[in-house]
Amino acid sequence: MLSLTYFSxxxxxxxxxxxxxxxxxxxxxxxxxxxxxxxxxxxxxxxQTLEGPDEAVEEAFGRIxxxxxxxxxxxxxxxxVTERAFPTWSMGFREISREESETLPGFNDYLQVRGPRREPGGSRAEAFHRAFREFTP
Incomplete structure (x- = not known):
């Protein structure tokens, strides 16, 4: 399984x-x-981090x-990777309120919660997401 994190x-x-x-x-x-x-x-x-079968990740990233x-x-x-760091697909939105976000399928509180989401350290991909969340105005 492959994990690919990119910025754009x-x-x-x-x-x-x-x-x-x-x-x-x-x-x-x-x-x-x-x-x-x-x-x-x-x-x-x-x-974004994409995780899954190598070929599927590479194909999706090629389109992106x-x-x-x-x-x-x-x-x-x-x-x-042998284990997925993000076992469900989610998208973070900064432009909408918490109340609005709760009505969107697949949305979670990822941008609002500070610090690691599970055991200290987490995955390397999660480190990029934490940095993005904490340092984006």
Whole structure:
């Protein structure tokens, strides 16, 4: 199994409706491919970890790398893993309220909670997500 974490910049700012549409589209596609992970978006920046079968992760990232909604795409971490760090697909939104977020399928409190989500240390991918969460304005 492969875990791949990348950073990118949005070609143009995404609004709430666009992010909800992206969540709906990506969850269905990732479920079909056996992919899990975490996608965070804040103020024009993305950080995403994809986990799953090597070929499925590479194929999904290949589409992302040429997606016109992204620019300055770079891989921060690519590693073989035996266990998924993010066993469910979720997307973080900074633009909506906690009450609104609770009505979105697949959303969790990942951006609101500080510190490790499980045992101290966590996965290396989780370290990127914590840094993004803590240092994004």
């Amino acid at each position: 910049t949005a070609s143009s700012a995404l609004g709430k409706d666009q992010l909800v549409g992206l969540l709906d589209h990506v969850r269905a596609k990732n479920d079909a491919l056996g992919l899990t992970g975490m996608l965070l978006y804040s103020d024009g920046s993305f950080v 790398a040429v997606d016109p909604r992204h620019r300055d795409v770079f891989v921060a971490l690519r590693e073989a």
